[in-house]
Amino acid sequence: VDTPAPTKTTSSAPTDSTTAAINTEESNGADPNVRRVVCKRCHEMNHHHRIAPNWHRDVADDPEVLEFMKSKPSALVVHVLDVYDLQGSLLKGLSNFIGHQHRVILVVNKVDLLPKDVHLPRVATYVQRMMKDSGVLNIVAMHVVSARKVHGVRELCADLMALRRRFTQSPPDIYMVGRANVGKSELINAMLRISYGGTQYKVTTFPIPGTTCDVVEIPLQRFRKALVPYTPGEAQRAGGEVIDPGTLYDTPGVFNNYSLAKYLKPDELKLTWPKPHLSVATYGLKCGQSLCIGGLGRIDLQEGGDAATGRIMVSVFSNLPVHITQTKKADDMFDRLAAGELVPDLHPPGRTMTPARAAVLPRLKFVSNHTLSNENATMACADVYFMGVGWVAIAGRFKHAVIQVHSLGGRGAGIRPPLM
Ligand code: GDP
Structure with missing residues (x-):
């Protein structure tokens, strides 16, 4: 205002x-x-x-919240994904909710979190493959950006401008859509920053999902040359009358009910929030051992591993505390946690776990079994993702290994091809 x-x-x-x-x-x-x-x-x-204690009620857990777009004329929809939570941030079946008339630009945000040596075009190819059968249609462009570092944002604006320029009479509006916390507002601020060279206008961002609680309209005029493909003079000359430069809409984040981050309190979320160039810890996991990740998930190595050492290597891309122990002991620890006992090795950081809170968390449940082999010792063969809290890359040289994945409530975890 x-x-x-x-x-x-x-x-x-x-x-x-x-x-x-x-x-x-x-x-x-x-x-x-x-x-x-x-x-x-x-x-x-x-x-x-x-943030108000009822923050999580502000957002729906289904893209139905975007259904109002079905009645809107063809627009450019910027679907923002979070590279730290690719599976969790994808709005599956988005086109069914918003209608098929819109063109979609995919933006993979927060790439500053990835290790420095990551080849960004590889990340783009990875996401392109991931989009097959995702139910997101009409994808016309993809950008890999860091809103925080304003990296790749100029290219994104140039692309949006070129797409808008195709419609000289009424350039389409822009809708920013995505799950809560993927960085939609931060991206808008980055776009405003490059339009203005300052932080004169900005929308509120916060590390807790549910910050944007209603559709926020921003006249595209605010973005000046970055997104308006003509000067006011040109707008008048085109048809004699002034063309409305259009609007950018920041939509409320769609809450992911499967995200394991929902079991963390705001203070814990802040402590586990990934920092740029995420530090990666690599461990050897022996047959019969389990890797517990912050008390929210677990990977058991049930069979196989390296012929000589009986191990696989696991690289943890998460700020949650990690604990490795025998699977039998891990079972016992999770049982004790579910019974309301304090088990420090399974606590998120912040010393905020209480017996009462432990007792109301859902029990650890089986998610899936996977048989893996990896002949290339320098590359990972798979990632186990835990939505909202990171992932674990499975590496090391082994002909045969069976892993079992568990998570609180048996949801929000799974396996995917290795991102790196
Ligand atoms: P929204 O709910 O999608 O609008 O998300 P916000 O824009 O409020 O961002 C959620 C959190 O992610 C905030 O703490 C942001 O600072 C952070 N964030 C957004 N973009 C980036 C980014 O490019 N890199 C990093 N490291 N953090 C980001």
């Missing part, structure tokens, strides 16, 4: 509205004639790092 600045500008003016709003600020290259106006909820998040 833009308002003229009073003679003495204040940093923020919270209102009672619960709707996320565009806010403005007077620093960082901003126009001194506007002041920052944010809703109370955004103010709490920005200044006190707090």
Whole structure:
């Protein structure tokens, strides 16, 4: 919301509205004639790092929340994926929910989290393969970006602009869609930053799912040259009348009910939030051993492994604490946790686990069995993903291994081809 600045500008003016709003600020290259106006909820998040306790009720767990788009004319839909949670952030069957008239641009965000030596075109090819049978149709482009580092965002804007330029009379609107917490708002801020060279306009971002609780409309004029394919003068010349430059819509995140991150409290989520160039820890896992990941998931090596050492190698891409023990002991530890006993090796960081909380967590359940072999010792043969909290790459040289995957409630985990 833009308002003229009073003679003495204040940093923020919270209102009672619960709707996320565009806010403005007077620093960082901003126009001194506007002041920052944010809703109370955004103010709490920005200044006190707090979010209302019912945050998770703001978002639906199904893309049905996007069904309103079915009645909209053809638009450009930017489907944002989180590279840290590829399986968890994909909106399967999206085209059925939003209609088939829209063109989809896939954006794989947060690539700054990947190790430095990762070849980004390989990540793009990986995601392209993953999109087969995903129910996301009309994909016209894909971009691998880091909204936080403003990497790849310029190219994304240029592509969006080129696509909009094809429709000279009425360039299509842009909808940002994706699961909660994939970085839609951060991406919009990055686009605004390259349009303005400052942080004059921005939407609220926060590391907890459910930050954006309603559709936020941003006139594309705000993005100036980055997304509006003509100057105001050209707009008039085209047909004599002024063409509306269109709107960018930030939609509320679709909550993933399978995400294992939902079992973590906001403080724990903050502590386990991945940092750029995620550190990777590699362990040897022997036959009969289990790798427990933060008390949320487990991988057992049931059979096989390297002929000489009886081991497979496991590389953990997650900030959750890892504990390796005999499978029998791991069974016992998870039973004790389910009975409400404190089992420190299975706790998320933050010392916030209590017996009462442990007792209401769902039990660890079997997800799937997999038979694997890996002849190339330098490459992983598969990843076991745990939605929202990371993944474990299975590597080492072995002819035969059987692994069993478990997770809390028996959901939100599985196997996929290796990302790296
Ligand atoms: P939204 O719910 O999809 O709008 O997600 P937000 O934009 O609020 O972002 C959720 C969290 O992810 C915030 O803590 C962001 O700072 C973080 N985030 C967003 N983009 C990136 C990125 O490119 N890299 C990293 N490391 N974090 C990001």
